[in-house]
Every structure is written in C-alpha cells, then in structure tokens.
Amino acid sequence: MDPNQAAALTKDVAEVIKPVWHYMGAAIGFGITVLGAGLGIGKLAAAAAEGVARQPSAADKITAAANLPLFLLEGATILALVFGLLVIFLK
Numbered sequence: 001m002d003p004n005q006a007a008a009l010t011k012d013v014a015e016v017i018k019p020v021w022h023y024m025g026a027a028i029g030f031g032i033t034v035l036g037a038g039l040g041i042g043k044l045a046a047a048a049a050e051g052v053a054r055q056p057s058a059a060d061k062i063t064a065a066a067n068l069p070l071f072l073l074e075g076a077t078i079l080a081l082v083f084g085l086l087v088i089f090l091k
Contacts, residue, residue, distance in 0.1 A: 022087055030081060034081075041073060
C-alpha cells in the first residue's frame with residue numbers, strides 16, 4: 001500500500017470515528033462515576049457498621065451521622081450521570 005492510499009484510508013476512518021468520540025468519553029465517565037460512588041458508599045457503610053458494632057448504644061447517632069454523606073454522595077453521582085446523558089443526547 002502506498003502512502004497516499006494509507007493517508008486516504010486513515011482520513012476515511014477518522015471521518016467515521018470522529019462523530020462518536022463523545023460516546024466513548026461518556027462511557028468512561030459513567031464507569032468512573034459509578035466506581036467512585038460504589039467505593040465511597042462501601043467505605044462509609046463499613047465504617048458505620050464498625051462503629052455500631054463497637055458501640056451498639058450509639059447506633060442511632062452513628063446511623064444519623066452516616067446518612068447525610070450517603071445522600072450527598074448519591075446525589076453527586078446522579079448529577080454526574082445526568083450530565084453524561086446530556087452529553088450523549090444533546091451533542
């Protein structure tokens with residue numbers, strides 16, 4: 001294959017792939033968002049369970065203190081996923 005044919009083929013492939021890069025970015029963003037949220041919620045729930053196991057009499061306070069960060073983390077995750085969907089559908 002001569003260099004001109006290779007350049008033309010590369011240009012054709014680039015024209016096909018170019019319009020779909022935002023899908024790849026959104027998919028990677030979704031994966032990172034869900035992974036980060038899962039790890040964060042898991043660590044927070046584990047710490048709360050350990051705290052309740054160490055001091056069962058403070059279970060109500062520990063649970064109440066753990067709920068707010070859990071809700072904020074879930075809210076941030078949902079917002080990130082909504083923004084990713086906006087990238088996909090409003091491109």
